[in-house]
Amino acid sequence: MVEVKRFTIGEIGRRSGVATSALRFYEEQGLIHSERNPAGHRRYHADVMRRVSFIRTAQRVGLSLEEIGQALASLPGRRTPTAKDWDQLASSWRRRLDEQIALLTRLRDQLDGCIGCGCLSLASCGIWNPDDAAAELGHGPRYLLSDARPAILKNAP
Numbered sequence: 481m482v483e484v485k486r487f488t489i490g491e492i493g494r495r496s497g498v499a500t501s502a503l504r505f506y507e508e509q510g511l512i513h514s515e516r517n518p519a520g521h522r523r524y525h526a527d528v529m530r531r532v533s534f535i536r537t538a539q540r541v542g543l544s545l546e547e548i549g550q551a552l553a554s555l556p557g558r559r560t561p562t563a564k565d566w567d568q569l570a571s572s573w574r575r576r577l578d579e580q581i582a583l584l585t586r587l588r589d590q591l592d593g594c595i596g597c598g599c600l601s602l603a604s605c606g607i608w609n610p611d612d613a614a615a616e617l618g619h620g621p622r623y624l625l626s627d628a629r630p631a632i633l634k635n636a637p
Contacts, residue, residue, distance in 0.1 A: 486515065486523035496532040503532070509545060511535055511552055527561070542580050543573075 493500045506512045507522075512531050514522040531552065538548045551569050555561045561569075 484525070486517075486525060487528070489514075489522045489524070492524050492528055492532065496529055496536070498532055498536065506532065506535060509549060511545070511549055530561075541577060543576070547576075 487495075489500045489503055492498075493503055503512065507514060512524070512528050512535075514524050514528070517523050534552070535545075535548055538551070539545070551573070554569060554572075555565050
């Protein structure tokens with residue numbers, strides 16, 4: 481019988497660039513799993529490195545740990561996911577990522593005029609909100625976060 485290599489928490493941390501405290505947190509949240517050796521120390525299968533890399537990448541593109549957990553729950557629990565498993569997961573996120581890209585593009589294109597508020601005119605200000613008109617659109621900086629712009633700004637540069 482061939483013995484499968486298992487990794488310590490320190491090895492997983494070093495190889496993935498994630499603090500061991502984060503790995504413990506991911507495990508508490510059910511995002512990764514370990515086994516215990518006879519001395520009670522955590523031991524991880526190699527596929528945990530792929531999951532940790534996935535978690536870090538998903539966080540960097542703005543996905544929440546809840547979204548990441550739901551995605552990982554759709555993968556097989558105790559076996560290394562196949563290319564088909566990962567493809568299905570990636571396909572399910574395409575729309576979400578496209579929306580994130582659109583938001584970031586919009587912010588990039590509009591934010592430069594707002595840093596330090598150099599617009600000099602309320603007629604072209606993307607965060608000016610006379611009479612709280614943006615309240616009906618939701619919370620936060622709605623004119624920056626969506627395509628909705630008040631009539632006064634529709635023709636602004």
